[in-house]
Amino acid sequence: MTTNQALFQYCLRLGDTNLILGHRLSEMCSRGPMLEEDIALTNFALDHIGQAEALLQYAGKLEGKGRSEDDLSYLRNVEEFENFRLVEQPNTDFAYVIARQFLVDVYQCLLYQKMQKSSDETLAGMGSRFLKESTYHLRHTSGWMERLGLGTDESKRRIQQAINDLWPYTPEMLSVRPYEKELTAQGIIPDAEEIALDWLVQVVRVLSRSGLHKPQDVVVPPPSTHSDHLVRMLAEMQYLQRTYPDARW
Amino acid sequence: MEKLHDFQRFIDAEEKIEPKDWMPDEYRAHNIRQISQHAHSEVIGMQPEGNWITRAPTLRAKKILLAKIQDEGGHGLYLYSAAETLGISRDEMIAQLHAGKAKYSSVFNYPTLNWADIGAIGWLVDGAAVTNQLSLRRTSFGPYSRAMLRICNEESFHQRQGYEIMLKMAKGTPEQKEMAQDALNRWWWPSLMMFGPHDNQSARSTKGMLWKIKRASNDELRQRFIDKTVPQAEFLGLTIPDPKLRWNEATGHYETSDINWEEFNQVIQGNGPCNKERMDHHKQVHAEGAWVREAAAAYAARKQEQLVEV
Ligand SMILES: [Fe+2]
Ligand SMILES: [Fe+2]
Ligand SMILES: [Fe+2]
Numbered sequence: 001m002t003t004n005q006a007l008f009q010y011c012l013r014l015g016d017t018n019l020i021l022g023h024r025l026s027e028m029c030s031r032g033p034m035l036e037e038d039i040a041l042t043n044f045a046l047d048h049i050g051q052a053e054a055l056l057q058y059a060g061k062l063e064g065k066g067r068s069e070d071d072l073s074y075l076r077n078v079e080e081f082e083n084f085r086l087v088e089q090p091n092t093d094f095a096y097v098i099a100r101q102f103l104v105d106v107y108q109c110l111l112y113q114k115m116q117k118s119s120d121e122t123l124a125g126m127g128s129r130f131l132k133e134s135t136y137h138l139r140h141t142s143g144w145m146e147r148l149g150l151g152t153d154e155s156k157r158r159i160q161q162a163i164n165d166l167w168p169y170t171p172e173m174l175s176v177r178p179y180e181k182e183l184t185a186q187g188i189i190p191d192a193e194e195i196a197l198d199w200l201v202q203v204v205r206v207l208s209r210s211g212l213h214k215p216q217d218v219v220v221p222p223p224s225t226h227s228d229h230l231v232r233m234l235a236e237m238q239y240l241q242r243t244y245p246d247a248r249w
Numbered sequence: 250m251e252k253l254h255d256f257q258r259f260i261d262a263e264e265k266i267e268p269k270d271w272m273p274d275e276y277r278a279h280n281i282r283q284i285s286q287h288a289h290s291e292v293i294g295m296q297p298e299g300n301w302i303t304r305a306p307t308l309r310a311k312k313i314l315l316a317k318i319q320d321e322g323g324h325g326l327y328l329y330s331a332a333e334t335l336g337i338s339r340d341e342m343i344a345q346l347h348a349g350k351a352k353y354s355s356v357f358n359y360p361t362l363n364w365a366d367i368g369a370i371g372w373l374v375d376g377a378a379v380t381n382q383l384s385l386r387r388t389s390f391g392p393y394s395r396a397m398l399r400i401c402n403e404e405s406f407h408q409r410q411g412y413e414i415m416l417k418m419a420k421g422t423p424e425q426k427e428m429a430q431d432a433l434n435r436w437w438w439p440s441l442m443m444f445g446p447h448d449n450q451s452a453r454s455t456k457g458m459l460w461k462i463k464r465a466s467n468d469e470l471r472q473r474f475i476d477k478t479v480p481q482a483e484f485l486g487l488t489i490p491d492p493k494l495r496w497n498e499a500t501g502h503y504e505t506s507d508i509n510w511e512e513f514n515q516v517i518q519g520n521g522p523c524n525k526e527r528m529d530h531h532k533q534v535h536a537e538g539a540w541v542r543e544a545a546a547a548y549a550a551r552k553q554e555q556l557v558e559v
Contacts, residue, residue: 026302026311029318030295030530033538035326038295042319046312053308070307094541150551151544158540233303240306240364247422249306249364 003186006179007120008062009082010189012072013177014111015055016083019073021104022048023233024091033094040140044101047133054126074241078231085222086169088230092162095155098144099162103170105138106202107195114190123188142206149210160212167215168222174199260461265391268334276460280390281335282351283462285342288328289353291321293527297361298370306364313410314367320403327399331392347532355513356439358521365418365425365432371411373433373440373478379404380474381444389461412481419485426486433482434490441505442513444471475503 001009025045032038056069087104091097112134115127148159174196183189204214240249252271259266266272295318302318305311329339345351356374361367382404385397418429445451445467457463465473482489493506515521 023303026315029299029302029315030292031534033534033541035292035322035329037541039319039322039326042315042322046315046319049308049312049315053312073308074306094538147548148541148544151548152540154540155544155547236303239304244422244424247306247425249310249417 001179003183003188004062004064006183007188008059009177009179010183011055011059011062013082013084015052015059015069015072016081017087017104018048018055019052020081020083020230020233021087021101022046022052023237024087024089025097025101027091028097031091037094041097044137044140047137051126051130051133054129058122058126070241074238078226078234081226081230081234083230084169084173085224085226086166086173088227088233089166089169090229092165093158095148095158095162096166098141098148099159099166101137102141102145102206103163103166103173103203105134105141106199106206107173108134109138110195110198110202111190114195117187118189119187120189145206145212146210149207149212156211159210163207163212164215168218171218171221172224257459260389263387263461264389265394266389267391275456276462277335279457279460279462280393281332281337283457284328284332284335284390284393284396285337285345286352286354288325288332288342289346289351290357291325291328293353293357293531294374295321295325296527296530297357297359297523298367300361301364301367304364305367310414317371317407317410320407324396324400324403327396328393331390331396334392343535347528347535349519349528352517353527354443355516355521356443357527358516358523359435359439360523362435363428363432365415365428366436368411368414368418368429369432369436371407371409372415372481373411373436374443375404375407375411376478377440377443377474379408380470380477384465384470385463387461387464415485415487419487429485430487433487437490438508438512439516441471441475441508442516444468444474446510446513472502475505479503 022045025041025048028038028041029045030038032041052073053069056072060067060069060072084104086100089096089100109131112127112131115123116131118124118127145159148155150156174192176192180189180192184191207214240247253273256266256272256276266276298314298318298321302311302314305314329342332342333339342351346353356377361370379401382397382401386394386401388394388397415429415432418425418432420426421429448466448468451467458466479489479494491506493504495504497504516524519525
């Protein structure tokens, strides 16, 4: 694998993660527990889709086959998607939305902090741009972790349940892909192992501040394939592009 | 009596009434009704468009639609706050909506059946809204007037973005053009109904005009919208679904068939194609969010206590 091919894969992984998370958040539109939160979640959706747009555009350029960010989003099949399995998990209730977002926010803040220093100018630029957004997201979701963890018995039960159920998907998010090693060695992308260590420390800090506990470590990880959820999401997302291939939107 | 006299003189001098000023009970009630109805319309209006977010055909289109709906939510917030200055809480307003005592715009009780509907809503529904709101910038109640000032720019922007979608669809493949025409066919009449009954049928118009809450009559505003919109449809190469539509050289206005008022009344009374769906959705989301609002309140109360103890 050439450096360009490896970087293409890496940008797909980060781009798809933002695309799918943004899509999940966009499903919350008109479904927030209060109008302020509805607006906030829509805002997060916008940020993630914007990040996906930039990352997938760069991926297309690296690939050099003339695929645009829209081609990559709307015309790939489920097995070609590289997103973290965590972000395709459904919006079961507001606690799941917040827990999922919080776990990703911590990761993305660490990632983008380091990405700012990439030897690749495009990645470095994206890192500093995205960091501002993710820092804001993390402040918001940490606040909700605390409010739900220390709010009522019911909210505590729900947020702990959400964290427990989503926890098994975190090792996959933290794992290092084989193609990353060489890119990290060259200073192009952040060291995923360092991120994983810091991630755990920060997550545990917020959990304990919120009266919540870290779930048991995963013994049997969930299958590494995508879920049925993603198939359904893509069917909906890609519907117009697939049905009317000659149309321009 | 003296007070009422002064109040009217103040209004006639184009001064703004502020929340702390004396006002007749009926003026207060009229404003609460109108502003809360406007706020509910912004919020319920998020549903028909929200329906297409997950199917938006490009990343750019998805971002534009998300941002638009976010704006509408912001308008709702802003208007709820304006109504709250008159001594009603958002909870009370939402309870009135759920009880069927407060209304929202009838136009949001129609389904969105294809992607061109997103264009048609921006072009026609936001277009009609902005026609009304431009005139409401001069409404006599200060907070409402200021809300309109702020909202109008965004609504005009929504209208242009909607028209841009229509343009792409109308100039696209035959199938896209068909979707565009279909959307226009379905949204034209509901958009004209947004302006409300004819002037001679509208019970509240007189007081509303006297107190300068309303600054132009329903029929005036509707005509303004029609005159502006017909040439835009022609530019798109689409046909307005009205065989009697014609330009009247003498009056300088377009003439149209009369609105189907039976349909309008049915939708207002709750029997439109999506009334039940819209209200059920709002009630369900509100009920499902109760535990979150309770948790936030409990947490805030605890923080408050801690502050007091320290
Ligand atoms: Fe609107
Ligand atoms: Fe609006
Ligand atoms: Fe609007």
